[in-house]
Amino acid sequence: MDHYDLVVIGSGPAGQKAAIAAAKLGKSAAVVERRDMVGGVCINTGTVPSKTMREAVLYLTGLSQRELYGQSYRLKHDITVTDLSARTAHVVNKEIDVIQSQLTRNRVALLIGSARFTGSHEISIDGPDGERKVITADHIVIAVGTRPARPSSVEFDGATIVDSDQILGMSHVPQSMVVVGAGVIGIEYASMFAALGTKVTVVEKRANMLEFCDREIVEALQYQLRERGVTFRFSESVKTVEKHPGGTLTILESGKKIPADTVLYSAGRQGVTDELDVAKAGLQGNERGRLEVNENFQTEVEHIYAVGDVIGFPALAATSMEQGRRAAYHAFGEPAGDVDPIQPIGIYAIPEVSFVGKTEDELTAENVPFEVGVARYRELARGAIMGDSYGMLKLLVHATDRSLLGVHVFGSNAAELVHIGQTVMGCGGTVDYLVGAVFNYPTLAEGYKVAALDAVNKMRAISRVTGAGNGHDLGAE
Numbered sequence: 001m002d003h004y005d006l007v008v009i010g011s012g013p014a015g016q017k018a019a020i021a022a023a024k025l026g027k028s029a030a031v032v033e034r035r036d037m038v039g040g041v042c043i044n045t046g047t048v049p050s051k052t053m054r055e056a057v058l059y060l061t062g063l064s065q066r067e068l069y070g071q072s073y074r075l076k077h078d079i080t081v082t083d084l085s086a087r088t089a090h091v092v093n094k095e096i097d098v099i100q101s102q103l104t105r106n107r108v109a110l111l112i113g114s115a116r117f118t119g120s121h122e123i124s125i126d127g128p129d130g131e132r133k134v135i136t137a138d139h140i141v142i143a144v145g146t147r148p149a150r151p152s153s154v155e156f157d158g159a160t161i162v163d164s165d166q167i168l169g170m171s172h173v174p175q176s177m178v179v180v181g182a183g184v185i186g187i188e189y190a191s192m193f194a195a196l197g198t199k200v201t202v203v204e205k206r207a208n209m210l211e212f213c214d215r216e217i218v219e220a221l222q223y224q225l226r227e228r229g230v231t232f233r234f235s236e237s238v239k240t241v242e243k244h245p246g247g248t249l250t251i252l253e254s255g256k257k258i259p260a261d262t263v264l265y266s267a268g269r270q271g272v273t274d275e276l277d278v279a280k281a282g283l284q285g286n287e288r289g290r291l292e293v294n295e296n297f298q299t300e301v302e303h304i305y306a307v308g309d310v311i312g313f314p315a316l317a318a319t320s321m322e323q324g325r326r327a328a329y330h331a332f333g334e335p336a337g338d339v340d341p342i343q344p345i346g347i348y349a350i351p352e353v354s355f356v357g358k359t360e361d362e363l364t365a366e367n368v369p370f371e372v373g374v375a376r377y378r379e380l381a382r383g384a385i386m387g388d389s390y391g392m393l394k395l396l397v398h399a400t401d402r403s404l405l406g407v408h409v410f411g412s413n414a415a416e417l418v419h420i421g422q423t424v425m426g427c428g429g430t431v432d433y434l435v436g437a438v439f440n441y442p443t444l445a446e447g448y449k450v451a452a453l454d455a456v457n458k459m460r461a462i463s464r465v466t467g468a469g470n471g472h473d474l475g476a477e
């Protein structure tokens with residue numbers, strides 16, 4: 001029976017980084033993963049294929065060029081699923097190769113099969129050809145991720161009524177689509193299909209979408225999506241989804257019926273602990289299949305860790321990687337430093353949304369006085385060159401100590417741009433740093449300076465009224 005210092009179940013971002021971190025500390029490590037799933041949901045069905053599909057949609061529809069070349073501009077008419085999936089398959093295969101190579105060169109064993117606990121230090125692996133192998137480990141990291149929630153009231157068929165793992169296998173670009181759930185997955189796919197010309201209806205049981213985001217930016221996103229023909233049905237819950245010979249019917253609790261070619265059911269995900277026999281290790285998943293952990297990612301059985309989506313919020317690839325690394329370091333007594341509380345969110349809708357830090361609503365609720373500085377892409381030369389007139393970058397600045405409290409970006413490259421603000425915040429910088437900084441011209445990054453000047457000018461206006469000098473003019477006009 002093979003024995004390892006650390007065994008990881010699941011090769012998604014969390015599992016990969018846990019195993020490699022252990023190997024870098026000189027420990028023997030193995031990752032157990034099912035056939036055809038190396039890289040996890042992230043590489044095979046989630047993050048990477050959806051973001052690649054988004055790039056293909058933007059490129060083939062010519063959407064990002066239409067402000068410059070006219071509303072009828074298209075790189076290709078009649079875009080097919082093959083056009084989209086060719087790019088996706090290329091990127092996914094490359095990424096799988098990168099992961100396999102990283103594991104091999106770090107001497108992490110990749111054991112193909114489905115793992116389940118047979119004891120708190122023992123795991124049984126059912127291989128793809130029916131063979132069974134039992135291994136033991138001093139430390140075990142559970143990084144099994146999630147699968148889409150699939151209620152029995154929805155007649156999933158994998159072709160016209162699909163979950164987010166199945167959508168990439170669709171046979172054609174539908175003329176109409178209902179998206180159930182306005183979470184991140186729902187909104188990202190709704191915007192991609194709307195860009196392809198599909199008539200999309202989004203049904204969401206809450207009164208708003210993306211409630212953790214800045215309200216002004218969510219309104220701007222909704223406006224852009226409506227412009228592309230998306231209909232929103234908020235405060236409406238889906239009761240059943242039926243398949244009929246002529247298409248699908250989504251029936252709402254309110255009695256409304258929405259016909260469509262296709263339904264994407266993207267109303268949450270479920271932890272994959274049910275097939276893991278966690279009880280044999282002394283553990284129990286909650287009703288959403290999630291595991292509870294302490295600040296070191298230890299479960300209640302201290303040599304068993306859980307990381308990534310299986311522990312719930314924030315359930316992102318980037319946070320999952322960091323949790324994996326920290327778990328392995330903790331297992332072997334290696335200091336990992338403090339957790340950085342400033343973590344960005346990127347939503348790859350069309351247009352993109354990204355933010356770090358607090359929202360206006362949160363600061364108001366906490367009675368923190370703040371000023372807002374805004375830069376509009378249409379006033380940045382790079383915005384005009386790119387043909388993005390709707391984008392904006394917004395800074396929330398503490399009214400007295402002038403620290404950056406939040407950065408909210410909407411439009412092209414939002415998820416990249418946000419990191420400039422994140423770095424300033426992480427280093428304890430103030431708005432005055434951004435006022436005095438010189439950025440390349442013409443860039444979207446220049447928006448930081450424009451927004452900082454806007455915030456400082458408003459703060460100076462308050463000082464003028466009160467007659468108090470603020471001592472931070474720095475030439476802001």
Ligand SMILES: Cc1cc2nc3c(=O)[nH]c(=O)nc-3n(C[C@H](O)[C@H](O)[C@H](O)COP(=O)(O)OP(=O)(O)OC[C@H]3O[C@@H](n4cnc5c(N)ncnc54)[C@H](O)[C@@H]3O)c2cc1C
Pocket residue numbers: 009010011012013014015032033034037038039040041042043045046047048050051113114115116143144145146164185272275276307308309310315316317318319320346348
């Ligand atoms: C459509 C979609 C888009 C997304 N987009 C983004 C994005 O843009 N940015 C972002 O940060 N995040 C995004 N996410 C979230 C991101 O994919 C997850 O946060 C990330 O994949 C979680 O990593 P993980 O390591 O916890 O698990 P996963 O990536 O879910 O991997 C878990 C792995 O464990 C394996 N496994 C499970 N049970 C067993 C078992 N018993 N034996 C062996 N192996 C097992 C599974 O086969 C799977 O491969 C997206 C998710 C989806 C679904």
Ligand SMILES: NC(=O)c1ccc[n+]([C@@H]2O[C@H](COP(=O)([O-])OP(=O)(O)OC[C@H]3O[C@@H](n4cnc5c(N)ncnc54)[C@H](O)[C@@H]3O)[C@@H](O)[C@H]2O)c1
Pocket residue numbers: 180181182183184185186188203204205206236237238239266267268269314315316345346347348
């Ligand atoms: N860019 C990114 O970072 C990114 C992209 C995609 C996914 N993810 C992650 O993947 C995870 C899963 O995303 P998700 O969007 O599936 O889940 P979610 O739980 O965030 O959203 C599901 C939405 O469906 C709604 N809903 C539930 N039941 C409903 C019903 N019967 N009728 C109508 N609406 C209903 C919920 O109110 C909720 O708003 C999230 O943690 C997310 O952070 C991240």
